[in-house]
Amino acid sequence: MIQGTFLTPNTIDEAVKFFSSSEGSVKLLAGGTDLLVQIRNGFTKPDKIIDIKNIRELQEIIDNGNGSFTVGAAVSGASLAEHNKFGKNWPGVLEALRLIGSEQIQGRASLGGNLCNASPAGDSVPALIASGALAKVHGPNGIRSIPVEKINLGPGKTNLQKGEIVTQFDFPDREPSSSDSYLRMIPRTEMDIAVVGCAVNISMDGDKCIDARIALGAVAPTALLVDQAAKIIIGSKLEDDVLNEAAKACQNACKPIDDKRGTITYRKKVSGVLFKRAIQIAKERALKV
Amino acid sequence: MSKIHVTTKINGEETEYLCQPYDTMLDVLRNQLNLTGSKEVCSSGDCGACSVTLNNRLVCSCLMLAAEAEGKEINTIEGMTKNGNFHILQKKFLEHAALQCGICTPGMLVAAKSLLDKNPSPTETEIRFWLAGNLCRCTGYDKIVRAVQAASDEMKEKA
Numbered sequence: 073m074i075q076g077t078f079l080t081p082n083t084i085d086e087a088v089k090f091f092s093s094s095e096g097s098v099k100l101l102a103g104g105t106d107l108l109v110q111i112r113n114g115f116t117k118p119d120k121i122i123d124i125k126n127i128r129e130l131q132e133i134i135d136n137g138n139g140s141f142t143v144g145a146a147v148s149g150a151s152l153a154e155h156n157k158f159g160k161n162w163p164g165v166l167e168a169l170r171l172i173g174s175e176q177i178q179g180r181a182s183l184g185g186n187l188c189n190a191s192p193a194g195d196s197v198p199a200l201i202a203s204g205a206l207a208k209v210h211g212p213n214g215i216r217s218i219p220v221e222k223i224n225l226g227p228g229k230t231n232l233q234k235g236e237i238v239t240q241f242d243f244p245d246r247e248p249s250s251s252d253s254y255l256r257m258i259p260r261t262e263m264d265i266a267v268v269g270c271a272v273n274i275s276m277d278g279d280k281c282i283d284a285r286i287a288l289g290a291v292a293p294t295a296l297l298v299d300q301a302a303k304i305i306i307g308s309k310l311e312d313d314v315l316n317e318a319a320k321a322c323q324n325a326c327k328p329i330d331d332k333r334g335t336i337t338y339r340k341k342v343s344g345v346l347f348k349r350a351i352q353i354a355k356e357r358a359l360k361v
Numbered sequence: 362m363s364k365i366h367v368t369t370k371i372n373g374e375e376t377e378y379l380c381q382p383y384d385t386m387l388d389v390l391r392n393q394l395n396l397t398g399s400k401e402v403c404s405s406g407d408c409g410a411c412s413v414t415l416n417n418r419l420v421c422s423c424l425m426l427a428a429e430a431e432g433k434e435i436n437t438i439e440g441m442t443k444n445g446n447f448h449i450l451q452k453k454f455l456e457h458a459a460l461q462c463g464i465c466t467p468g469m470l471v472a473a474k475s476l477l478d479k480n481p482s483p484t485e486t487e488i489r490f491w492l493a494g495n496l497c498r499c500t501g502y503d504k505i506v507r508a509v510q511a512a513s514d515e516m517k518e519k520a
């Protein structure tokens with residue numbers, strides 16, 4: 073099993089043991105669509121690589137009933153898309169993950185890798201945050217369950233401790249008339265990095281919004297949960313003036329960078345626009361289920 | 362660093378090799394196994410010239426470690442011709458002039474086959490989306506899409 077510097081544990085316990093007891097730099101490998109690029113361009117040179125794809129829990133998709141799912145951190149986009157129920161309950165999460173790269177990248181890219189790579193522009197991260205999913209983390213000191221928005225601290229930085237692995241995502245029960253959506257703005261139509269991403273997850277009671285979680289990506293060092301915007305729309309009938317006010321709250325939450333992909337002013341403006349479009353989609357979906 | 366011993370199946374044949382931890386599947390296919398059909402163009406997952414299937418899943422072999430193939434099944438462009446006969450997709454690529462320099466072609470064919478295996482009657486939009494990760498600097502894509510459509514039609518007639 074142990075072969076020099078490439079390890080392929082079959083259980084979580086083994087993986088945690090290898091990961092926490094290893095000297096030097098150690099990297100977990102899920103789909104490798106970030107890690108291999110980083111190794112290739114010399115950004116990282118791990119002494120040891122631990123492939124976590126052969127661990128059952130990291131590859132499972134479990135339907136817990138009531139719209140709740142447990143999804144392994146290493147499940148690929150292509151395989152999550154083949155599940156017959158996940159995308160009906162969490163279309164926003166699935167569409168966000170499916171936006172990542174081409175079909176070849178989809179064969180490997182995972183939710184766990186997208187989150188733990190900690191890019192501010194990771195597409196599935198705002199959708200995971202809006203869903204209210206908890207990340208299950210196994211480490212040398214046991215298991216903890218952390219809201220996804222607490223995992224990333226900044227570009228390339230997570231609050232995972234030495235030896236800790238994100239093993240699964242727990243998606244909560246679905247209330248009736250609930251759904252989600254994700255939209256991103258990219259300069260091209262395909263295969264590009266988000267300038268702004270926005271995820272909306274809402275529950276409706278008739279035409280009234282009774283619960284909401286809104287998250288933005290690529291407009292701050294980490295993806296953001298925008299409570300202020302959710303507070304404004306909860307209890308409303310999503311009238312235009314309410315949505316305009318919530319869009320402003322989204323804009324105010326942004327702390328974006330200025331770069332060749334988008335200026336600060338542009339990113340802020342677009343975050344409001346995307347929010348208004350995303351909530352429309354989430355609402356239409358919610359009223360259908 | 363000690364070498365890693367890998368036992369895998371490539372195009373249906375049991376295959377063994379020794380590799381370094383950082384070697385990609387593409388490195389081993391091309392440099393050790395003499396399977397040079399898969400091309401290396403970008404090495405960063407953008408162009409699809411290195412496309413292979415791993416347990417029937419389309420992936421970029423440049424973004425896969427050779428060590429990961431242990432116990433798995435890999436299919437490359439070399440496995441597409443059966444008993445010296447071209448696959449229908451290969452014939453249609455020739456008939457429709459869906460290649461010029463040919464560098465993207467192996468990856469295109471592997472990707473197109475993986476689409477038709479999963480979805481025998483793709484729409485034009487589905488073909489274009491599926492092949493979005495395969496870049497071609499010569500053909501303008503249209504002839505490639507037509508060739509895949511023609512292959513799909515002929516495969517359905519035969520089935």
Ligand SMILES: Cc1cc2nc3c(=O)[nH]c(=O)nc-3n(C[C@H](O)[C@H](O)[C@H](O)COP(=O)(O)OP(=O)(O)OC[C@H]3O[C@@H](n4cnc5c(N)ncnc54)[C@H](O)[C@@H]3O)c2cc1C
Nearest residue numbers: 102103104105106107173182184185186188194195238406
């Ligand atoms: C051509 C191309 C296009 C892309 N397009 C997009 C895009 O449109 N949007 C986007 O967001 N991303 C994009 N990406 C980036 C990448 O594909 C995604 O971030 C993907 O989700 C990473 O998942 P992975 O399983 O391949 O991660 P890996 O590369 O295996 O891992 C990424 C990082 O996370 C760590 N890690 C992985 N799993 C865990 C875990 N369970 N617990 C703890 N740490 C872990 C690894 O050690 C590594 O540091 C693209 C990449 C390529 C090559």
Ligand code: FES
Nearest residue numbers: 402403404409423
């Ligand atoms: S060489 Fe692998 S995608 Fe370009």
Ligand code: FES
Nearest residue numbers: 461465497498499
């Ligand atoms: S035929 Fe030349 S790149 Fe496609």
